[in-house]
Amino acid sequence: MSTRLLVRRAVSTTFVLLGAAIVLLPFVWMLSVSLKPADEIFTREIAFLPTRFEWSNYVEAFTAVDLTRYLMNGVVVCVGILVFQILLAVPCAYALTQRRFRARTLVFGMVLAGLLVPYHVTAIPIFLGLAQLRLLDTYTALILPFVASVFGMFLFRQFFAQIPSDLFEAARVDGLSETAIVWRIAFPLAWPAATAFAVFSVTAHWNDLFWPLIATSDRALATPPRGIVYFNDQESGSDVGPLMAAAAVVTAPLVIGFLLAQRAFTQGLAAGGLKG
Amino acid sequence: MRRLSRAGRDALTDLWLAGPATVMMIVLIFVPVAIVALLSFTDYQFGARSFRFVGLENYTTLFTDPIGRRAVTNTLLYVAVVIPFSMGLALLVAMALHEMATWSRMLSNVLRAAYFLPVAATLVAMALAWQMLLHPSIGLFNAVLSHLGFPRQDLLSDRGLVLYTLAAIGIWQTIGYNMVLFLAGLAAIPRHLYEAAEVDGADRPWERFWTVTWPMLGPTTLFVAVITATQSFRVFETVATLTDGGPAFASETLVYALYREGFVYFKAGYASAITMVFFAFVLALTLLQFRILERRVHYK
Numbered sequence: 001m002s003t004r005l006l007v008r009r010a011v012s013t014t015f016v017l018l019g020a021a022i023v024l025l026p027f028v029w030m031l032s033v034s035l036k037p038a039d040e041i042f043t044r045e046i047a048f049l050p051t052r053f054e055w056s057n058y059v060e061a062f063t064a065v066d067l068t069r070y071l072m073n074g075v076v077v078c079v080g081i082l083v084f085q086i087l088l089a090v091p092c093a094y095a096l097t098q099r100r101f102r103a104r105t106l107v108f109g110m111v112l113a114g115l116l117v118p119y120h121v122t123a124i125p126i127f128l129g130l131a132q133l134r135l136l137d138t139y140t141a142l143i144l145p146f147v148a149s150v151f152g153m154f155l156f157r158q159f160f161a162q163i164p165s166d167l168f169e170a171a172r173v174d175g176l177s178e179t180a181i182v183w184r185i186a187f188p189l190a191w192p193a194a195t196a197f198a199v200f201s202v203t204a205h206w207n208d209l210f211w212p213l214i215a216t217s218d219r220a221l222a223t224p225p226r227g228i229v230y231f232n233d234q235e236s237g238s239d240v241g242p243l244m245a246a247a248a249v250v251t252a253p254l255v256i257g258f259l260l261a262q263r264a265f266t267q268g269l270a271a272g273g274l275k276g
Numbered sequence: 277m278r279r280l281s282r283a284g285r286d287a288l289t290d291l292w293l294a295g296p297a298t299v300m301m302i303v304l305i306f307v308p309v310a311i312v313a314l315l316s317f318t319d320y321q322f323g324a325r326s327f328r329f330v331g332l333e334n335y336t337t338l339f340t341d342p343i344g345r346r347a348v349t350n351t352l353l354y355v356a357v358v359i360p361f362s363m364g365l366a367l368l369v370a371m372a373l374h375e376m377a378t379w380s381r382m383l384s385n386v387l388r389a390a391y392f393l394p395v396a397a398t399l400v401a402m403a404l405a406w407q408m409l410l411h412p413s414i415g416l417f418n419a420v421l422s423h424l425g426f427p428r429q430d431l432l433s434d435r436g437l438v439l440y441t442l443a444a445i446g447i448w449q450t451i452g453y454n455m456v457l458f459l460a461g462l463a464a465i466p467r468h469l470y471e472a473a474e475v476d477g478a479d480r481p482w483e484r485f486w487t488v489t490w491p492m493l494g495p496t497t498l499f500v501a502v503i504t505a506t507q508s509f510r511v512f513e514t515v516a517t518l519t520d521g522g523p524a525f526a527s528e529t530l531v532y533a534l535y536r537e538g539f540v541y542f543k544a545g546y547a548s549a550i551t552m553v554f555f556a557f558v559l560a561l562t563l564l565q566f567r568i569l570e571r572r573v574h575y576k
Contacts, residue, residue: 008481009375009376009379012371012372012375012376013372013376015368015372016369016372016373016376016387017387019365019369019391020387020390020391022448023390023391023393023394023448023451023452024390024393025409025416026394026402026405026406026409026448027393027397027402027405029405029408029409029416030401030402030404030405030408033408041414042414043414046416046419046420046423088296088297088300089297091292091293091294091296091297092293092294092296092297092298094293095290095293095294096294099286099289099290099293101286101287101290101294103294103298107294107298110298110301110302110306111301113306114301114305114306115562116558116559116562116563117305117309117555118510118554118555118558120510120512120531120534120551120554121308121309121312121551121554121555122304122305122308122309122312123534123538123551124308124311124312124315124538124544124547124548124551125307125308125311125312125315126304126308127322127538127539128311128322128544129308131322144304145304147300147304148297148300148301148303148304148305150301150305153297178289178292178293179292179293182293203396206398207398207399207400207513209399209400209512209513209516209517210512210513210516210531210535213516213535213539214535214539224398224401225398225399225400225401225513228400228401228404229400229516229517232404232517240408240414243404244404244405244408246401247398247401247402247404247405248401250398250400250401251397251398251401251402254396254397254398255393255396255397257396258389258392258393258396259389262389262392265392265396266392266456269395269396269453270453270456270457270460
């Protein structure tokens, strides 16, 4: 191996290691502050590691605000949205590829057009509609606006389009109803697409602040990001340890999920870039 | 009951399968888009009993009012800062990791995961972590600054710096995503092209980059640029968590203005006009993205 190649590798390795350290710095600092006792937080000295680990910040985070409740709300909202999205998107995507009906091109055109619309655009009319129905400040207000995922329909449609229709024809000959074919044959086959979509959907809605900020003002309905914003607003500067602990707790599920299932996460989130 | 014909049954099945999704799409996407477009020409306020059409008044306000203009120019500036830095750094990291994979796949994969971590993390929580890191008195950043003999900076309360600070957080958050797209682009470049370039005398890394890598990455680069732009146009979470558009509207952005005017001040008509301007920007970019994707498919 030539010296020049070695030097080049050393330079580029140093560069990426340094970059990675900067990228990870906020995570490290968040954990570090969350584990430090108060007197070590409020110092001008530089210290990455606490001299003694202080778990009380985490206890405080769960008692100062109702963090458990926020996490539960996050689970309810994410699962609720995902279940309805799949219930609507999978049959529709199946019909778009495996059935011949007149409005098919029109419906697929709507899916493609829908991809162009960021969810911020529909916020005002949907808020008005929910207000009319007296549904603001409910779980419905947090779930309903997202049940029709055009991105999900698009993803499943692309997947079903690759499956030979003979397979479904054989199931029909066996006497299966179309609904049974959708859920017992097509959906299990689309598992890779479903995983990618689930990662995309759960990440997007677990992390979302925009809609929960608009649709709810009741603290009991706060999702995790909404909850820590409440915490940050009420916090007067003395509670930074517990605040960082709460931030770490809220970030943990997705970060751990990502570390355990890197492929699924990378694919799901990369595919999400198609959505406008 | 009369038995349905086969065609009738088929039509019912189609309706059962595709109908609910179609109805929800219309109710939750297309009707709202029509309403928001219509509202943008009115002076409607949430809770008001009536409204009147005011023509283009909301749009003129947005582009003439100093605060409205701040929202537009700030967003454009934010996007203009995030795109080149996020893409440039992502490309450098991707090339380094791509090369590293030839001698240590494991290290390369570990670093790849590290760079991608901010994409999966909850941005609101990480924004608070950044706030701590940049804290004027107890943050690591300022501790280092004052150690080196520089004055402490309150990056999130400084009118001149706040937007760039938010852009830096935006860059931090998008590098990993762009890196993954670039890595896919790099993996798709056939090895023999590099060998051919070498035969033609391009043996320095710089020459190989300009003769092979850069031209072959062309479509990926365009695609990444548009995706970064559409994502950056939506900047909201960091603004709402850290600055509320301040100080003195120095970090006001389109989506934050839409939120504040609409849902804090209840000016639905004006907020609708902001929405439409935001939509126009994103729509133009997304249509561009579709065209690029299409060309990429034809290219193969």
